[in-house]
Amino acid sequence: MSVMIEIRHLRYFIAVAEELNFSRAAERLNIAQPPLSQQIQALEAELRLQLFERHRRPLRLTSAGNVFLKEARLVLTTLEKAVISARQASLGEIGSLIVAVNSTIANSVLPEILRTFRDRYPQVRLILREVMSSQQSQQLHNSQIDVGFDCLLSNGDTGLSSLEILQEPIVIALPENHPLAKQPEISLKALVDEPFVLPSPDVVLSYGQIIELYQEEVGLPPKVVQEATWLITVLSLVAGGVGVTLLPANAQNLQRTGVVYRPIQGKNLTRPIAAVWRSDDMSVILQNFLQVIKDVVPDVSPEQ
Incomplete structure (x- = not known):
């Protein structure tokens, strides 16, 4: 009836x-x-x-x-x-957002971003996934994640938008008993004969830019004797005396025993960190998340 x-x-x-x-x-x-x-x-x-x-x-x-x-x-x-x-x-006050993170952002401004967002939107579920930078673009296109943190987009990466968060300094990490560790600052040219432990640029895309900057300064590419993807592995190899490395300054937050960090003398090497998302994603939750980033991080660059 x-x-x-x-x-x-x-x-x-x-x-x-x-x-x-x-x-x-x-x-x-x-x-x-x-x-x-x-x-x-x-x-x-x-x-x-x-x-x-x-x-x-x-x-x-x-x-x-x-x-x-x-x-x-x-x-x-x-x-x-x-x-x-x-x-x-x-209003974007309920729902979920899938956020891709990596060690770079996790050791930098991510904790404050998450804390502020959860204070403002306690009923929104943030799903955090550890995704290497080389995989974030594809996972965004496949809608496996909603927003990621990576280096700036290349010109050929259509369908995605980015918001530069900060320019992070690059520092030198070396074994604590290395002769150069006694210096307060180290020039890149002083590393010309040193063995390096670096992530592959094919896996950690931003390292392609770091290697290029090193080569421009020294005139030769770094002598990479071992590749490692995860930051903790890189630091373990440095602590073990396998080689030196170039890392984002946020790595200093890890305080790895046996490793010391030194600024680069006479050269201000930086790399950009950006939030990246699908350009056609009109989610209010996503817009709220991006606004929190702008509020937490001073001098955020305009969206691209």
């Missing part, structure tokens, strides 16, 4: 059921009593049920009326929740 009932019918019925008096219910609803009585009668006709015992004084609900009252309240409560949830969703 198909029943056509409007929300106002439920509100009218609940008012009468709670007041057990048509006059008081009409006053509560700010309508006249005759139209209210007619609406209740129409509801009963639609349901083919008697909801009130009208011959009793005071007015009473029938057994069917008591059951219908309980269910009607549930319907209105569910509707109110649906309206609230829809409004929250439209």
